[in-house]
Amino acid sequence: MTKIQVYDTTLRDGTQGEGIAFSLADKLKIVKLLDELGVAYIEAGIPASNPKDAELFEKIAKIELKNAKIAAFGSTHRIGVPVEEDSGVKALIEADTPVITIFGKAWDLHVKEVFNAELNENLDIISETIEYIKTFGKEVIFDAEHFFDGYKHNKEYALSVLNAAKGAGADIICLCDTNGATFPDEVSKIVAEVTDFVKDTKIAIHCHNDIGVAVSNTLMGVFSGATQVQGTMNGFGERCGNANLCTIIPNLQLKRGYDLVPPESLKKLRSISRHIYELANIVPDERKPYVGSMAFTHKGGMHIDAVLKNPKTFEHISPEYVGNERKLLMSEMSGRSMVYEIIKKIEPKTEKDSPIITDVLEEIKILEKNGYQFEGAEGSLELMVLKKLGYYKPQFALEQFKVIAAAPASSHYTATAMIKILVDDAAEVTAAEGEGPVNALDKALRKALYRFYPELKNSRLIDFKVRVLDGSNSGTAALTRVLMESTDGKTSWSTVGVSEDILEASWKALVDSIDYYLLHTKREQE
């Protein structure tokens, strides 16, 4: 089996996409997810771009990775600045990663019109930058920006750029279709010519989707000799996106016999894809190959009959290979083992085929139909399992609340919440002001509970995400999912609530967050 390296650039090129931004904590989570998937390289960011990314590289260095090497991304040194004094190059070295990816211009139009440089000057800059970085013992990947356009416009020059990179010691040369408008038949021909030209240097392929063929171009690149594929999870990226690794990996591995990731991790593909959608706060595209909820959905009665007779009739692979399922939102594979893991924590003696697992899975299916999602809401999932096991006891009951918001506001605060709760038989009535209705209600609830549970003062919300589901129809009354992340300073847990009313959805997630914390502190004390 030919080995193909997967080079993920979700955290760098992916974030060029409109509306895609990750916090530092999100980025660290994504690094772990990608490593779990088994990619060979993770391009984590541009150390020179801002202090946040410098901190990122420090934090990443502390993560123990099983499969991936971390790459830092940057450009060749600036014109007129000696390479050893270039701040961008300095930042790359200081990022302290085993791999550095350098992009340089391969299209003469760009060299002249954007870079304002002579063609030879550009070659020198590429050589100098790579040679300098190699003295630090780094693995260097050279991204030939706009390679295909350059090749079509001035083949000789484009090839001389590759030669310069190779001569300077680049370990891998990546051919980029930066504008994403090269056709598959062209990629096929050009990559074959290039692999022949560069001979013993590894070739990578990096495609964009502006004419809808990024996946195909990547495949054609591999069939013509490229041994590394660059892309992003879910195809995130500028304009129409980058080549989608969630499609490329199973295409090459399941159907053409290449070796990209450990076979067992392919089964996590759908769940990792969704987790990253969730962190990006982007609604998953359910029509996406392999990982979308509609990818193995059958509508026509005739098709359903045929699939039940023999799945091969209308299914190109067994959906389980990529952790997907026919018509179901949550994958049976990842769901079952996930649920089993949680149950085992509570009831260590549970067997793998215990009926309680099926029970919980059934409940999850129903809740998911109603807009819930438990990937990224493990706190709520655990509470649900506790309820099924009969171990759940609510820590308080709501008698009623009323929230008033007004503009202009009568005080600094824009909203007031009144609340009455019961703990066992004791009632507590209180009120609090806040920044808007959700905050006022949050504060009032905590205030009411402190009397009974003073330990609650150690917990607080650190993240609060709102996702409007199915936004097509009803605007501000659309089904809304709220994800909350809470911490007590040591660990963190996340909970979920769903409702057409954003306040009600927040309330549900909030109650789960508090319940989860109180149950856990009690368990620890026992």
Add this chain to the structure above:
Amino acid sequence: MTKIQVYDTTLRDGTQGEGIAFSLADKLKIVKLLDELGVAYIEAGIPASNPKDAELFEKIAKIELKNAKIAAFGSTHRIGVPVEEDSGVKALIEADTPVITIFGKAWDLHVKEVFNAELNENLDIISETIEYIKTFGKEVIFDAEHFFDGYKHNKEYALSVLNAAKGAGADIICLCDTNGATFPDEVSKIVAEVTDFVKDTKIAIHCHNDIGVAVSNTLMGVFSGATQVQGTMNGFGERCGNANLCTIIPNLQLKRGYDLVPPESLKKLRSISRHIYELANIVPDERKPYVGSMAFTHKGGMHIDAVLKNPKTFEHISPEYVGNERKLLMSEMSGRSMVYEIIKKIEPKTEKDSPIITDVLEEIKILEKNGYQFEGAEGSLELMVLKKLGYYKPQFALEQFKVIAAAPASSHYTATAMIKILVDDAAEVTAAEGEGPVNALDKALRKALYRFYPELKNSRLIDFKVRVLDGSNSGTAALTRVLMESTDGKTSWSTVGVSEDILEASWKALVDSIDYYLLHTKREQE
């Protein structure tokens, strides 16, 4: 220029997609839109499937078409029923269309396991059905279902199916990749062999997107000799969808010199694509090539500079060719040249060094520090520029609002909003109930404004995104950014609001949305 026929099956195969359904009126509108786009064939439906489709064909017969021929779709006659007595075939004839498309099985697995027929029996059924329909003087297109899987499994049989169709008089033979999992290199090779095999009969190609390569496969089919492309608008269709005509048409026509539709109608591509999304009630995928709002969007400051110097640097075509436009995303990184582009739209005479540009940039910096983001909120950005230019006049003023939310709720609705607004000197006081505080306030504001601006009834929110901004540790009181997208059915615009109070942030985005719409409708009337 080689002529390539476009065969659209949005109304038939497209409606197999999950969540896609059209009313009779919608279907008639789509027929007109497709004819305006200039497709050669419109597959309107299956006359045998239900009475609605029979009525559809009656109504379509009355439409005067400039470019397209209507096709009715159906299967070969049933086993054991003489062709002239088969109700499906009868319905096809009665639909009274110039073209009839018949699908038959080309994969031996399907013939045996789904059809429960002998291989020869299937060939006879195909011949008899086509021969019979030809006696009515119809143009017949034969869809060889699962052709590529059949060819790979039993080449001889798959080719004998084509031979049967050709021998019976089929005018066009269509090779279908029904399960959507054939690779572009395979399509290339197989279509070349088939065109050589069938010789003088026209070959069509019909692809599905299960491995993300439907567009590429269609292109490869054409490069290997197919002269008809079958697909759907926006790639609608079962599972991962059909080959997307909105990508295929410009790919072949603008970049490879084929002749598919009248050049002037290509400029309507984006607007027709969006109109069909609207009729399907599906949120447009803004990342789609050519027609998506992000297809020509630039975010990185470096990219923006380059595009403004020479659009070719990061744009593969001029967006106007397909009726789209360039979008430059606002962010701290971006330079003054970008702000200039926006101001020029409003004040064409503005100079490049006008102080107004610096003013706007300063304001953007301040707002971005406070959590605003104008990327994806062009509506609010334009309003901000209008304010700076002194062209902005508020369309109404808020006197006050009060929102009450309660649990348990006293009615189906969980919140009530009271509002008082002023338009010039006239006041309006009203109230509305809603699903939560944001929805109630949204409804109350619109209700209050309808008296003054009845045109507002044409606009509605289609998306509502809430993002809790990073770097804050204050949970439900964290700075919150609300992005809203609104539509009047023709265009869409997005607006933004920021506040620690989610209700206030929503209110700001809502006011901008309404202001933007009212100002634009006024400007159009002038």
